[in-house]
Amino acid sequence: MEKPLILVTNDDGITAPGIRALIEVMNEIGDVVVVAPDSPQSAMGHAITINSTLYCSPISINDSQPQIEYTCSGTPADCVKLAVNEILNRRPDLCVSGINHGSNSSINVIYSGTMSAAVEAGIEGIPAIGFSLLDYNWEADFEAVKDHVRQITLNALEHGIPQDVVLNVNFPKLKKEEIKGVKVCRQARATWVEEFDKRTNPQGRHYYWLTGKFVNHDGGEDTDEWALANGYVSVVPVQFDLTAHHAIQQINRWKLDA
Numbered sequence: 677m678e679k680p681l682i683l684v685t686n687d688d689g690i691t692a693p694g695i696r697a698l699i700e701v702m703n704e705i706g707d708v709v710v711v712a713p714d715s716p717q718s719a720m721g722h723a724i725t726i727n728s729t730l731y732c733s734p735i736s737i738n739d740s741q742p743q744i745e746y747t748c749s750g751t752p753a754d755c756v757k758l759a760v761n762e763i764l765n766r767r768p769d770l771c772v773s774g775i776n777h778g779s780n781s782s783i784n785v786i787y788s789g790t791m792s793a794a795v796e797a798g799i800e801g802i803p804a805i806g807f808s809l810l811d812y813n814w815e816a817d818f819e820a821v822k823d824h825v826r827q828i829t830l831n832a833l834e835h836g837i838p839q840d841v842v843l844n845v846n847f848p849k850l851k852k853e854e855i856k857g858v859k860v861c862r863q864a865r866a867t868w869v870e871e872f873d874k875r876t877n878p879q880g881r882h883y884y885w886l887t888g889k890f891v892n893h894d895g896g897e898d899t900d901e902w903a904l905a906n907g908y909v910s911v912v913p914v915q916f917d918l919t920a921h922h923a924i925q926q927i928n929r930w931k932l933d934a
Contacts, residue, residue, distance in 0.1 A: 684698055687789030844913075861899055
C-alpha cells in the first residue's frame with residue numbers, strides 16, 4: 677500500500693532538535709516532506725508574509741534519512757501554504773508541527789507558531805497535529821516522548837481527526853517511565869500577567885523587554901494544565917471556527933437597527 681504523505685513543519689527552525697526528533701518518528705510511518713522556517717519563529721501566531729518576498733529552497737541536513745526538506749524564509753503558516761500550493765505534488769495525508777521547545781497548552785495556543793502551522797493545515801482540509809514539550813532547553817530530551825508521538829500519529833491516520841479540528845498535544849517534562857498516560861482534555865482558562873522591563877539606550881531612547889507570569893485560573897481536573905501538572909500527556913481538540921455560538925442568542929436581543 678502507498679505510504680501516507682506527511683508534511684512536517686515547526687516554529688523553532690529547521691535545525692531545531694525538536695523537529696529533527698519529529699522527522700525521525702515520521703520517517704517510520706510515511707513519506708516525509710519537511711518545509712520549515714530558516715530561523716526561529718516562536719510566538720508568531722498565525723502571521724503570514726504579505727509585504728516582502730518569500731524564499732523557499734531545498735536543503736540537506738541529514739543525508740542518512742529519506743525525507744525531502746525545504747527551508748523557508750517565512751512564518752510557520754507560510755511554510756504550510758507554500759508546501760500545499762507550490763511544493764507537494766499531492767495533498768498530504770497529515771501535517772505534524774513541532775516538536776516545540778516549550779509549552780503550547782492553555783492560552784499559549786493563541787500565540788503559538790507551532791499550532792498556527794497545524795491550524796493552517798486544518799484550514800486547508802488536512803488533518804493536523806501540533807506537538808510540544810514543556811522544556812525550553814535547546815537540548816531537551818525528546819527521546820522520552822517519541823513513543824507517544826508515534827502512537828498519537830498512528831491513531832490519527834487510522835481513525836481520522838474530526839473535520840475542522842486539529843490536535844494540540846503537549847508533553848510534560850518527565851522521563852519516559854514517569855509519564856502516566858494520555859488525557860484528552862479541554863483548554864484551561866489561563867492568562868499571562870504581563871510586565872514590561874523598561875530600559876534606556878545610550879542615546880536616551882526608551883526600549884522594552886516583555887516579561888510576565890503565567891496564571892492558571894482554572895481548577896478543573898479535565899484541563900490540559902491539570903493533566904500536565906499530574907504527569908499526563910494532554911491532547912486538546914482545537915477548532916478554528918472562532919464563533920461564540922452560545923452568545924448569538926444574547927447578542928440578537930440587542931437593538932441593532934439604526
